[in-house]
Amino acid sequence: MPKVPVKVVKWDEIVSWARRLAENIRSSGWSPDVVVAIARGGYVPARLLCDFLGVQDLLSVQVVHWPGAAQVAEKAYVKYGLSVDLSGKNVLVMDDIVDTGDSVVLAKEVVERCCRPKSVKTAALQVITSTTKFVPDYYAVEVRDWYWYQYPWTALEDMSSFIVRMLREEKQQLWTLDRLMEKFVEWYGNELLEERFLYFREALERLKRDGVLKPMDCGGQTCYKYGQ
Amino acid sequence: MPKVPVKVVKWDEIVSWARRLAENIRSSGWSPDVVVAIARGGYVPARLLCDFLGVQDLLSVQVVHWPGAAQVAEKAYVKYGLSVDLSGKNVLVMDDIVDTGDSVVLAKEVVERCCRPKSVKTAALQVITSTTKFVPDYYAVEVRDWYWYQYPWTALEDMSSFIVRMLREEKQQLWTLDRLMEKFVEWYGNELLEERFLYFREALERLKRDGVLKPMDCGGQTCYKYGQ
Numbered sequence A, B: 001m002p003k004v005p006v007k008v009v010k011w012d013e014i015v016s017w018a019r020r021l022a023e024n025i026r027s028s029g030w031s032p033d034v035v036v037a038i039a040r041g042g043y044v045p046a047r048l049l050c051d052f053l054g055v056q057d058l059l060s061v062q063v064v065h066w067p068g069a070a071q072v073a074e075k076a077y078v079k080y081g082l083s084v085d086l087s088g089k090n091v092l093v094m095d096d097i098v099d100t101g102d103s104v105v106l107a108k109e110v111v112e113r114c115c116r117p118k119s120v121k122t123a124a125l126q127v128i129t130s131t132t133k134f135v136p137d138y139y140a141v142e143v144r145d146w147y148w149y150q151y152p153w154t155a156l157e158d159m160s161s162f163i164v165r166m167l168r169e170e171k172q173q174l175w176t177l178d179r180l181m182e183k184f185v186e187w188y189g190n191e192l193l194e195e196r197f198l199y200f201r202e203a204l205e206r207l208k209r210d211g212v213l214k215p216m217d218c219g220g221q222t223c224y225k226y227g228q
Helices: A011-028 A043-053 A102-114 A152-169 A177-188 A190-195 A197-209 B011-028 B043-053 B102-114 B152-169 B177-188 B190-195 B197-209
Strands: A006-008 A034-039 A057-067 A074-080 A090-098 A119-128 A138-143 A148-150 A174-176 A213-218 A221-226 B006-008 B034-039 B057-067 B074-080 B090-098 B119-128 B138-143 B148-150 B174-176 B213-218 B221-226
Touching (some): A034 A102, A043 A119, A043 B152, A057 B074, A090 A138, A152 A177, B006 B190, B011 B043, B011 B119, B090 B102
Parallel strands (some): A034 A090, A119 A138
Antiparallel strands (some): A057 A074, B057 B074
């Protein structure tokens, strides 16, 4: 078992989840006039949903998570809000995955306060029901066991963070590429490396550019030095 | 040759174009602090670009095209603008495809006026250089011959519009499914029907729901009546 269980989500799954979500919404009898994507995760699902439901109006708010001063808990706050008139309109607030519910709750409040909508409902492709405090009105997939769902629009960022987290926790300074890949599979499983290998290489490039990894010569072969 | 030449764009192509665009931007020496997606087309490309360039801030403006009163020309206007402070920031305005340049030019003006950015540049996955009046600062693919590029996030809307346009121009009231498909291939080519067949069926469902097509019995087999 890898230390961090990862599921790689393919584009086809994204599309079929968005299609299913649209069917759920349509069959509920309520229909949105406007979709508000939660940046950044909700952008792709929101756009697909607009297509499936024939919604023309697409806006966004950005909610970010910032560690509190004492690192006690991640706190969600609104980085970019909205100031438009949505009076008389049914608004759907959309995210990719709901794991705590904080972002969706906050984004819903923003829309209710800013824009005088007729009604606001919330949706996500996936909901982790074992961890969330808030279940959105609509979703396509209920997740019971926690996995890191690796969406295609956050592949490079996830890959880079995954590598950094592993390097930080492993007590080792010098890494050959072989050893990096081997350890990566121990941490995150085979599937991620196989399905996103191009991103793995790009993430290494990024970490080199950012000075996190320094290429060195280790007795004739290239290796990477992590840390100072 | 189909009447309307269509190219179906796959997700893999989208990703590799976004990756190439990110490389173009990186190698130019300029780097965005904020990405502004043009709704709705720019949403998916903008999100992918944020991943490839490590940009955290993602916003959007919505530009729509509306036929002028006399149907003389389509006119682009801003449906949802922005009012945030982007002072000191480099902003990239992002769309999927540029064919006239109107949307990108307008969105760029919005950002310059609303938000006091340090600089604003424009980008698209594709640019049709034979038709556009404006070439964005960055793009991944130059298109010389006009095609309808059928992106995956607008598949159902395109499919529905394509069917309606065909029905409107063909002088025929009753359609069997066979005949509809045959005529569709004449108009738009094989590839679209094959690659997006699920959407073709969904578009027929949508047109039935909207009363554009009425299912009837035609001597034992189902056919569709178009018009009043």
